Amino acid sequence: MKIIVLAPADDVAILTERAAAGDRPLGSGLPLSAAVPAGHKIARHAIECGSPVHKFGQVIGYATEDIPVGAHVHSHNLAFGAHAGDAEAGADLDQARKAVPELQPRTFEGYRRADGRVGTRNMIALLATVNCSATVIRRAADEIERRGLLDAYPNVDGIVALTHGTGCGMAADGPGWSNLQRVLWGHATHPNVGAAIFVGLGCEVMQIARMKSMFGAAGEERFHGLTIQESGGTRATVERIVARVTEMLPEIDTARRSPSPLSDLVVALQCGGSDGYSGITANPALGVASDYLVGHGATVILSETPEIYGAEQLLLRRAADAKVAAALTERIRWWEDYTSSHGGSMDNNPSPGNKAGGLTTILEKSLGAVAKGGATPLNEVVGYGERPTARGLVFMDTPGYDPVSVTGQVAGGAQIVVFTTGRGSAFGSKPAPTLKLATNDRLYNTMIEDMDLNCGDVISAGVSLADKGAEILDLIVATASGKHSKSERLGLGDNEFVPWQIGAVM
Amino acid sequence: MKIIVLAPADDVAILTERAAAGDRPLGSGLPLSAAVPAGHKIARHAIECGSPVHKFGQVIGYATEDIPVGAHVHSHNLAFGAHAGDAEAGADLDQARKAVPELQPRTFEGYRRADGRVGTRNMIALLATVNCSATVIRRAADEIERRGLLDAYPNVDGIVALTHGTGCGMAADGPGWSNLQRVLWGHATHPNVGAAIFVGLGCEVMQIARMKSMFGAAGEERFHGLTIQESGGTRATVERIVARVTEMLPEIDTARRSPSPLSDLVVALQCGGSDGYSGITANPALGVASDYLVGHGATVILSETPEIYGAEQLLLRRAADAKVAAALTERIRWWEDYTSSHGGSMDNNPSPGNKAGGLTTILEKSLGAVAKGGATPLNEVVGYGERPTARGLVFMDTPGYDPVSVTGQVAGGAQIVVFTTGRGSAFGSKPAPTLKLATNDRLYNTMIEDMDLNCGDVISAGVSLADKGAEILDLIVATASGKHSKSERLGLGDNEFVPWQIGAVM
Ligand SMILES: [Ca+2]
Ligand SMILES: [Ca+2]
Ligand SMILES: [Ca+2]
Ligand SMILES: [Ca+2]
Ligand SMILES: [Ca+2]
Incomplete structure (x- = not known):
């Protein structure tokens, strides 16, 4: 019975394979009363009703009943709590600056345009x-x-x-x-x-x-x-x-391709159909690649406001200045209004598929989603479809819904999109190609014609996140230089152009 | 210089061709200070600032300045006023019942399905x-x-x-x-x-x-x-x-076609890209065809709530019972809330194209739009995409935007759509075909591959509305029996499926 524990103080362990009814994945505690799928959580010790539950070393929610050791932890006994709310904007900025690696200059083959920007396609x-x-x-x-x-x-x-x-x-x-x-x-x-x-x-x-x-x-x-x-x-x-x-x-x-420094790249980060592995394989590996890109002077766009909701304090603590922090907070408040004025709520997320994959709360999903952005300073916050002016990590306010989010990111000038998925996705984009990273071996193998890279081997073969991040960077550079992504080979990207529609249809 | 006057007490006449600067289309009054396009309105007599302005024998707005005889009447001197508000629900019901013609039974060739409904396509x-x-x-x-x-x-x-x-x-x-x-x-x-x-x-x-x-x-x-x-x-x-x-x-x-009574037809009415002729040629001619269909026991779906806004009293006075009237009023109020909660207003309409075509106010446009529904009783009000249970004239609540409105009408079971246009449209729908009626000769001739029928000859050749209505009915029956519409020949209808999106995108 394989389990992983993501941080020493965590209250839950993650099943890396399905456990049957009667199994004791921890080797102790009560036997499971029903089967539990891979990617789901089990309690490492007894948790009292009302107590916070930790994963990734962070609070992901609160127990809604007493949970015995070894029990399945999910929607039936865990729910979303209040936000931390006490973010100290910029508190982690020094540490974030140290996370920008110093790297040898590197180039890709792109189409330089009259306005100075460089295309990865023509x-x-x-x-x-x-x-x-x-x-x-x-x-x-x-x-x-x-x-x-x-x-x-x-x-x-x-x-x-x-x-x-x-x-x-x-x-x-x-x-x-x-x-x-x-x-x-x-x-x-x-x-x-x-x-x-x-x-x-x-x-x-x-x-x-x-x-x-x-x-x-x-x-x-x-x-x-x-x-x-x-x-x-x-x-x-x-x-x-x-x-x-x-x-x-x-x-x-x-038009002809010519060598261009990686600082001319604008790379969009995306996830869709997340599962319990997203936050532990593909997203943190993509975070390493993001840090490499930032080290090369590129621009990296993190987005999907509803999916970072609950984990925004991690970004605020890395904000380059007070203006950036205020802009992010303003967007979060706008979203609370936007959803509540439509009778909804920001924790409508995770989706049925996310829940089936083992993600219980929006907070848990968000912590995994933010990992895509790596560890460097947050240098700018832009609106939907706006072009970033800063380099390094920037945030674009978009919905989480894949086609709508990517459409805004590409409108903002991203020439390449990197998309992690655990449940599986047939997404593609044009004119900027999408690379799809599988969070687990099973998905990679069953949808191999759609998946550009497997990150499941971070668990199944013990590949380090640093090595996986370097592999992702190599794939980004090759794709930026003209190598076709799987979704390009399949011809995807026309139907997936979906502008964010706000307001009354009359 | 050709003009038409739609009702004896009207304050405006309609130009049936373009007038140049210096022209006096009425033969009296001041010469026009600038050219005025066909379909636009000119004052038949001096109108005082604040006075109601009548067209179709109905108030279409109020003068916002003193208007001299012979002057162009449009957005610069005419604006939308308050609703009449004093509708007497059912007041015209007896008269509406008399408008249902008695007709010899007639059939079309359709595909009868297991649930008793009949398809016009397979x-x-x-x-x-x-x-x-x-x-x-x-x-x-x-x-x-x-x-x-x-x-x-x-x-x-x-x-x-x-x-x-x-x-x-x-x-x-x-x-x-x-x-x-x-x-x-x-x-x-x-x-x-x-x-x-x-x-x-x-x-x-x-x-x-x-x-x-x-x-x-x-x-x-x-x-x-x-x-x-x-x-x-x-x-x-x-x-x-x-x-x-x-x-x-x-x-x-x-599946095989077989003779089916016209009472098995559900016909959706639509207009898009309206102009100054819509309300005087194609829409009233389609109204005649609607009355014939009702006489045959068919169901006719009028829709586009924002485009009947301001003229809803005409429908309320023909409501079959108090429940129908209350349902229509409820939908009108819902729309006032829906648009105002998005910072909009119901008189955002008419569109730039409508205005260029000579329609000044939503009220003016609505009076022309309601004409499509003919003169029979309003028997039911249904929600977007709901299937009507009544026969005769029914109202389905939809936006006015063509693809969204027709998508709801077809979802509700319409097997054929009849669409009037003055500015021109390349609309089509599947699985139910759309017939497009031109409101004027110029459009019919310039977009002849897209237009199924010309209603411009109501003005240019003096064809009666009764004859034009009969011609429309014949075309509906032929198309229901398998004759291809122009939009079917062009292969339109896949991209025009657009469900009405309400609420936050997350
Ligand atoms: Ca998602
Ligand atoms: Ca997404
Ligand atoms: Ca699209
Ligand atoms: Ca319309
Ligand atoms: Ca569509």
């Missing part, structure tokens, strides 16, 4: 300003592939049609409108995009001309726009898009 | 419970078409992949969750669907098993479900879906 983006133009851009992208129009252009990495369900029937200002506008503009001007065409119906709330004037001339030479109403309908618009792309291809194809 | 539906399975179902549908698997089955009308951006990162109860659940179930069990496969990732909030248990065994024999996490990843899931469809095809192909 793609054509078709963007719908409204759902009403979703079909025409998909049809145009299909036609371009069907006719083999890209075949003669080896430096063009593909075409993506970015569609969504909104863009009209919405307020023409406020957070929902700003989110959509930033996401569309951020994708059109993304360093992985060689040229972009916006396509509207013509009468929608999200007007191409207004967006263009709001953002000024930036990237204008790569920016084109047309509408269905002006173009004469579905088929005529598809043909106009195909003709426009055909015209632009020779110019887009002139 | 399709296979793949449904994603969550965005995480969007790509696999689209890929499976593409594969099935690419391999020509449907070619041997002439009675199968096609396959549709219904994807969306939600299904996780959401509350597991409340209106957003109920909407999604009703929409998914309503499409899976739709009479136009011969067989349905739900595909999930596995760990999402919108669990297949929970949905199945909530709705009971209804339609179970046509219902299948699988997840990516159980199937071994993207490619394996695509293959499983393709294999499942291949297995089911011979059985689905046994």
